[in-house]
Amino acid sequence: MNHYENKLLNNMPDSIFSVMSKLALKHDAVNLGQGFPDFDGPLWLMEEAFAAMKSGKNQYAPSPGILSLRRAVCDYHKKFYDLDWNPDDNVTITAGATEAIYSTIKAFVSPGDEVIMFEPFYDAHQLDTILCGGIPKYVTLSKPDFSFDFNELEALVSDKTKLLIINSPHNPTGKVYSLEELEFIAKLAIKHDFLVMSDEVYEFITFDDARHIPIATVPCMADRTITISSAGKTFSMTGWKIGFTIASKTLTESIRKIHQWTVFAVNTPAQHAVATAFGRLDDYLPDFQAMYLKKRDLINDLLIKTDFKPHKPAGSYFLMADIPANKYQDDMDCAMKLVENNKLAIIPPSVFYGKSEEGKTILRFCFAKNDETIKKGIENLMNLV
Ligand SMILES: Cc1ncc(COP(=O)(O)O)c(C=O)c1O
Missing domain, CATH: 3.90.1150.10 (Aspartate Aminotransferase, domain 1)
Incomplete structure (x- = not known):
């Protein structure tokens, strides 16, 4: 070496x-x-981006993201999940969920900290943890229903546990975490005082009677959860790389420091188009x-x-x-x-x-x-x- x-x-x-x-x-x-x-x-979304370009929305966006997009994110979280966030303090627009994941892990995980994640994991969850010097600890989602053993999870928690990562709906198993599972995770997070990063990029892709429940909606979890999602999955535009984090003011301040000194700001016309698109989710x-x-x-x-x-x-x-x-x-x-x-x-x-x-x-x-x-x-x- x-x-x-x-x-x-x-x-x-x-x-x-x-x-x-x-x-x-x-x-x-x-x-x-x-x-x-x-x-x-959708074509109308591309037209929104082109309209933004033609109207001069081509220079750097503010580092946390344009206000209308941050507001649109808050609005849909209120409408779909009854969560109260505000655009100034809680939302940061990132270069896809990928950057949101990195900025979150980098903001809160120091060398030697332990990060609990469910396997199979999304690869960036594991590798970003390792890049930040964190130590991944794994709980297995087992066939046939990809459920996990509550005792196995509890036994992994230590005084070094800093963060637990969930991804629901889940890549690659298609699992949607139940309220009972989320409440158990929340109970541990509160008892042992660790943060939860909840990767919800497939939030709108659920089937039959499965219902996506953001863990931030579980009582006492909004302040210790970093919720991540991505317009790429919701609008089938993964190449646009528009994602975001939602978290308390204090947690957001830390995430924005990493975001500011790595990516700084995200594609301006695409942010304008996605701001409109989040307003049209019902249709x-x-x-x-x-x-x-x-x-x-x-x-x-x-x-x-x-x-x-x-x-x-x-x-x-x-x-x-x-x-x-x-x-x-x-x-x-x-x-x-x-x-x-x-x-x-x-x-x-x-x-x-x-x-x-x-x-x-x-x-x-x-x-x-x-x-x-x-x-x-x-x-x-x-x-x-
Ligand atoms: C669970 C999960 N998180 C994050 C991402 C990355 O999202 P983005 O394309 O918005 O960076 C993906 C993409 O496949 C994913 O499956």
Whole structure:
């Protein structure tokens, strides 16, 4: 190791998404791996962005984000969740949820602090924790319903616990945390005085009778929760990278320090467009939700006919399916064979586990894809060689 190398970067893997996408290109495979839509968000939203550009909204935005967008975020949190936030003190617009995650972890996690997270985790939750010198501690979400053992969680809490991370609706399992689970987490957070970072980027993608509950709505949690979401998922514009954090004034001050000295400010015209879009959620959401319900049912029904048994998700645009027993060594072996032999790229989720071996028995499918892409992908899967 050279003296200028940062040892935190040793063993930091290439993202599995880049690895699988490169392989998808190489083998000309259908890509049900990458976690973003292969279709555009609404045209009116693009027109809003262009209108903002034409009216001179092209220079730096204020560091915390433009006021109208921060206000729109507060308004929809009031309307959908009855939460009272104010744009000046509580909301920070970030470069996607990705920056929100980094700025939050960097703001509160110091070297040696422990961070509890549920596995399978979203990779940035783990790697940002490590980048900040924090120590990840894992609670397993176990098949078939991806629930967790309350005792296992409680046993992980120590006097070094600084932060607990949840993601609901959950990537990659499609789990939507229940009120009982959230209340248990809240009870521990209050008793042991740690913060909760709640990644809610799939907040509007829930199915059947599943209901998204922000943990900030649980009594006494608003002041110790950092809620994160992203317009990228809600409006199918992941490339716009407009996300945000919502937190108490004190917590927001710390997050804004990191945001100011890393990103400073986020794309101005896209902020203007998204401010309008959050004001139109009532009109927009029914079709958006119906579209994902149809796609969830399509992929689930197709997979039932294969040897890969789906765990029907309650939320998000991901689905986990069991790998047929005795056919493959593990998820990595299966994913490599599928991309090479079947021209289907899928994510092997064992990389999202730090403790359990359960990830080796499943694969993650993304159904934020055109129906034809989903059908072609599962058709390729059925042509097993
Ligand atoms: C759970 C979760 N959090 C955060 C992100 C990143 O969001 P953004 O694209 O807004 O940076 C993703 C994207 O896949 C995600 O699945």
